[in-house]
Amino acid sequence: MNTRNFFLNKYIKGGLLILAGLFLGRLFFHQHAPRESTEKTTSYVHEHQEGEKSVWTCSMHPQIKMERPGSCPICGMDLIPIENQYVGSDSLAVEMSESAIKLAQVQTSVVGKGRPSKEIRLFGKIRTDERLLQSQTAHVPGRIEQLLINVTGEPVKKGQLIAKIYSPELIAAQKELLEALSMQNRYPAVAEAVKEKLRNWKLNENQIGEIEQSGKITSTFDLYANTTGIVTSRAVNTGDYVSTGTVLFEVAGLSKVWAVFDAYESDLPWISMNQPVEFTTQAIPGKNFEGRISFIDPVIDPSTRIARVRAELNNPGLQLKPGMFINGNLKQKNRNDNEQLVIPQSAVLWTGTRSAVYVKMPGTETPSFKMREITLGPSTKDAWVVLEGLSEGDEIVTNGAFSVDAAAQLSGKPSMMNPQGGEHTTGHRHDPTHTENQPKEQQQPNETDPAFRLQLTEIYKAYLNMKDAFVASDAQKVKTTARDVKQKIEKTDMKLLKGDAHIQWMDQLSALLKTINSISKLSDIRTQRTEFIRFNAAFYESLKKFGLKNVIVYSQYCPMANSDKGAWWFSSSEEIRNPYFGEDMLTCGETKEILNFK
Numbered sequence: 001m002n003t004r005n006f007f008l009n010k011y012i013k014g015g016l017l018i019l020a021g022l023f024l025g026r027l028f029f030h031q032h033a034p035r036e037s038t039e040k041t042t043s044y045v046h047e048h049q050e051g052e053k054s055v056w057t058c059s060m061h062p063q064i065k066m067e068r069p070g071s072c073p074i075c076g077m078d079l080i081p082i083e084n085q086y087v088g089s090d091s092l093a094v095e096m097s098e099s100a101i102k103l104a105q106v107q108t109s110v111v112g113k114g115r116p117s118k119e120i121r122l123f124g125k126i127r128t129d130e131r132l133l134q135s136q137t138a139h140v141p142g143r144i145e146q147l148l149i150n151v152t153g154e155p156v157k158k159g160q161l162i163a164k165i166y167s168p169e170l171i172a173a174q175k176e177l178l179e180a181l182s183m184q185n186r187y188p189a190v191a192e193a194v195k196e197k198l199r200n201w202k203l204n205e206n207q208i209g210e211i212e213q214s215g216k217i218t219s220t221f222d223l224y225a226n227t228t229g230i231v232t233s234r235a236v237n238t239g240d241y242v243s244t245g246t247v248l249f250e251v252a253g254l255s256k257v258w259a260v261f262d263a264y265e266s267d268l269p270w271i272s273m274n275q276p277v278e279f280t281t282q283a284i285p286g287k288n289f290e291g292r293i294s295f296i297d298p299v300i301d302p303s304t305r306i307a308r309v310r311a312e313l314n315n316p317g318l319q320l321k322p323g324m325f326i327n328g329n330l331k332q333k334n335r336n337d338n339e340q341l342v343i344p345q346s347a348v349l350w351t352g353t354r355s356a357v358y359v360k361m362p363g364t365e366t367p368s369f370k371m372r373e374i375t376l377g378p379s380t381k382d383a384w385v386v387l388e389g390l391s392e393g394d395e396i397v398t399n400g401a402f403s404v405d406a407a408a409q410l411s412g413k414p415s416m417m418n419p420q421g422g423e424h425t426t427g428h429r430h431d432p433t434h435t436e437n438q439p440k441e442q443q444q445p446n447e448t449d450p451a452f453r454l455q456l457t458e459i460y461k462a463y464l465n466m467k468d469a470f471v472a473s474d475a476q477k478v479k480t481t482a483r484d485v486k487q488k489i490e491k492t493d494m495k496l497l498k499g500d501a502h503i504q505w506m507d508q509l510s511a512l513l514k515t516i517n518s519i520s521k522l523s524d525i526r527t528q529r530t531e532f533i534r535f536n537a538a539f540y541e542s543l544k545k546f547g548l549k550n551v552i553v554y555s556q557y558c559p560m561a562n563s564d565k566g567a568w569w570f571s572s573s574e575e576i577r578n579p580y581f582g583e584d585m586l587t588c589g590e591t592k593e594i595l596n597f598k
Contacts, residue, residue, distance in 0.1 A: 065411060093361050093368040094408040101367060106400035108360050109347075111390050113339040118270045118380040122277070122309065122328035123560055123588045124261035126320045129312065132253030134227040138242040139202035142167030145220055147238050149231055149249060156225045156251060163223040163248060173197055174217045181212060201244075229253035230318075257320050259291055259311040261328050262559045265300055268307060269378040270332040272296075277311050279328035282584075284319060289326075304566045306559050325585045340377070341386040347398045348376070348384055349405060349416045356416060357390070358397040358404045369397060369404050371414050448546045452496040453597075457548045459488045463539065464572055466519075470532060470579030471586070475525040482520035482528075489513060497546075504545055511538035529580050533567045540568065548597040558589035568592075 056066045056079040069079050096106070146164040149156060156162065173194065180191035198208055201221070211218065233250040236242060259279060263271055275293045291311030300307045313320065347357050355376050361368040374389030390396070397404050409415035466481035489512055497505050515535035522528045543553060554571045561567035561580035569579050576589045 092414055093364075093370040094404065094411055094413045095364075095366045095368045096404065096407060097366065100407075101400075104400045104403035106404060107398055108395050109344070109398045111341055111343055111386070111392055111394045111396060113392055114342045115339055116342050116378070116380050116383060116385055118267075118332060118378070120263075120267050120270055120330045120332065121590065122261035122263060122267075122279070122330060123558075123585070124259060124279075124309075124326050124328060126281070126322050126324040126326060127258045127260045128232075128252045128254070128322045129256045129258050132229065132256060134229070134251050134253070135247045136162065136223075136225060136227075136249040136251055138165060138223065138244060138246045138248060140165060140167045140170050140221050141241075141243045142170065142221065143241050144236060144238055144248075147236070149234070152231055152234055154231045156227075156229060156231055156249075158225055158228045160225045161222055162225050164220045165223055165242070166220050170201065170221050171217055171219060173201070174211055177208075177211060178215060178217070223248075225251070227251050227253060228255075252322070254315055254318050254320075254322075257313055257315045257322065259289075259313055259320075259326055259328070261309045261311075261326075262304075262306045262564075263296075263309045264559070265305050265307070266379055268296070271309055271330065272332070275330065275332060277328050277330045279326045281320070281324050281326045283321075283324050289313065289320070304559050304564065306566075325581075325588070327587065341390055341392060342380075342383050343386055343390070343396060344398045345379065345382050345384055347396050347401060348374075349401055354416070354419075358401055358408075359390075360395040360397065362395070369408070371405070371408060371416070371419075373419075448501065449496040450549065452493065453547050453549045455488075455492045455496075456542065456546055457551055459485060459492070460543075460548055460551065460553070460570070462488050463570065467569055467571065467579050468577075470525075470529065470569075471577045471582055473525055473582035475523055475528060478525065478528050479520050479523070482516055486513070486516045486520055489516065501546070505542070508538055508542050508545075511535075512542070530562075532569075532579065533562055536568050536570065539570070543570075543595060548595075551597045553595040553597065554591045555593040555595060556589050557592045558585075560585070560588055 056069050066079060071077065072079060096104075142165040144163055145166045147162075148160075148164075149162045177191070177194045177198065180187065180194045184191045195208055202223075203221075207222070229251040230253075231249050232252045234248070235250075236246070236248050242248070259277070261277075261279075271293060273293055273296065277291055277293060279289050279291075280287070281289075291313045293309060294312045295308075295310040297308040343357065349356050349358075354373060356371050356373045358369040359372050361370055372389055375387045377385035377387045379385070405415050409418055414420065462481065462485045466478060466485055469477035469481050489509070492505075492509075494502060494505060494509075512535065515531045515538065518531045519528050519535065522531065540555070552572070554574050555568060556571055556576060557566060557568050558578055558580055559566045561578070567580055571577070571591075574591050576587045576591070578586055578588050581588060
């Protein structure tokens with residue numbers, strides 16, 4: 001054997017021995033060697049059944065779904081595989097891990113039955129009882145020689161002498177009476193006809209008898225009040241000529257008055273006839289008044305969305321005066337005698353005409369929630385009556401419903417903005433800001449540059465100072481704070497907004513600057529408040545479209561502002577401090593919407 005063949009055989013034999021050793025080692029140690037942590041993911045994938053597709057998600061953001069392992073595009077955590085994603089659960093339900101539920105502060109409660117009740121706050125005014133309004137008219141034509149009631153607000157009693165009228169027609173009628181009396185034996189009917197004529201002119205029997213006995217003609221006619229009350233208007237002066245039926249005074253009886261309240265459309269199911277109502281007025285502090293509902297307006301005002309509710313009251317001592325502002329309180333149980341399903345208001349999601357809740361699916365290993373549309377009945381202060389869509393014993397999300405809805409929308413499940421649902425394409429990283437199924441106005445706060453939202457937040461903080469100046473009815477301070485608001489509006493960087501957002505801000509900017517410029521120059525608090533109404537309308541659009549940063553905004557409404565047409569404002573707290581009336585009606589209004597900007 002030559003040297004070359006020797007070395008060749010040597011290497012071949014060595015290689016064979018090494019391969020044999022590796023084979024035996026793998027065969028012997030395969031079932032017992034510990035797996036490294038880096039092999040966990042690979043082993044997990046290979047152990048899936050053949051044909052089963054792996055889906056990867058984030059433990060903190062379960063809406064993220066991918067076909068391959070990697071990092072969460074939201075928080076950067078490593079993705080974990082979902083095992084048997086739809087086994088034992090509804091495919092339309094959204095799953096959330098325990099850690100995600102804790103992070104989103106999702107809370108649930110079991111639906112139960114009860115007899116709901118509501119305490120309603122009502123705002124209104126004292127008004128004159130229209131049935132006690134009377135016009136004091138002239139009963140004979142002539143010239144007013146003397147007025148014994150000369151000022152508006154003067155009290156008058158029935159039978160009180162209120163005016164003396166010179167009347168040629170009355171003089172002629174007295175002559176006819178005296179002539180008829182001289183021929184009474186032959187023509188008794190003539191005398192009686194003349195007396196009836198005088199009675200029609202409101203001469204009483206004593207006046208007619210005095211003419212008969214004295215035989216003298218009176219040149220003036222005494223006019224007496226035909227009702228008791230307060231003179232609310234005077235239409236004539238001494239020396240004026242009046243015809244029969246001319247109105248001299250308007251007299252209002254105030255022994256009874258009306259308490260007229262503004263009731264919101266949503267409160268009407270809780271208001272019924274003959275229902276007791278309590279109210280107070282700032283003009284008489286410390287005293288409570290009571291009445292009963294005697295009328296509910298069958299028509300709702302189309303501009304303010306309110307209906308008038310009336311209570312009739314006795315008014316001893318004339319304490320209650322027409323025009324007084326009053327604050328009413330009405331407690332009512334639902335008129336349905338049977339127990340009804342009641343859920344917290346925080347559980348309900350709205351999209352205008354639709355309302356829904358998220359129901360926790362029973363018997364699932366991973367917590368799962370499914371959207372369910374419901375039909376709502378009357379609302380209480382913090383709850384809703386449910387007419388359809390839920391059953392007693394259902395478990396629903398009562399806190400964090402918006403977080404669950406966001407997870408459902410991002411994972412393509414039925415949600416408030418996308419009731420039909422829709423699968424998102426897997427195999428790429430999901431963009432958490434993608435909201436193509438949302439209406440445009442819902443997209444804007446998420447799409448707006450954070451720097452612009454911070455600038456808008458500074459405007460809002462300056463706005464709160466201006467609102468407080470309105471509450472204090474301090475016109476000079478309103479001017480000063482309005483200038484601060486104006487400066488912050490002018491400093492906003494429009495370059496931070498792109499496309500449609502830029503155009504929308506330009507439209508709103510024009511309205512904001514026009515109204516705030518007027519407020520900063522006006523010196524009368526009433527005209528300032530008129531411009532403040534317009535500013536709030538434009539500012540609301542800005543808040544909804546672009547959003548703020550880390551602020552909770554309470555959108556509040558007073559139905560009696562703006563000449564009973566209603567007006568809005570914004571506050572940093574739920575306490576009502578009315579900028580349109582100040583101390584005159586400080587607590588008139590209620591919070592209608594809460595804007596929670598993250």
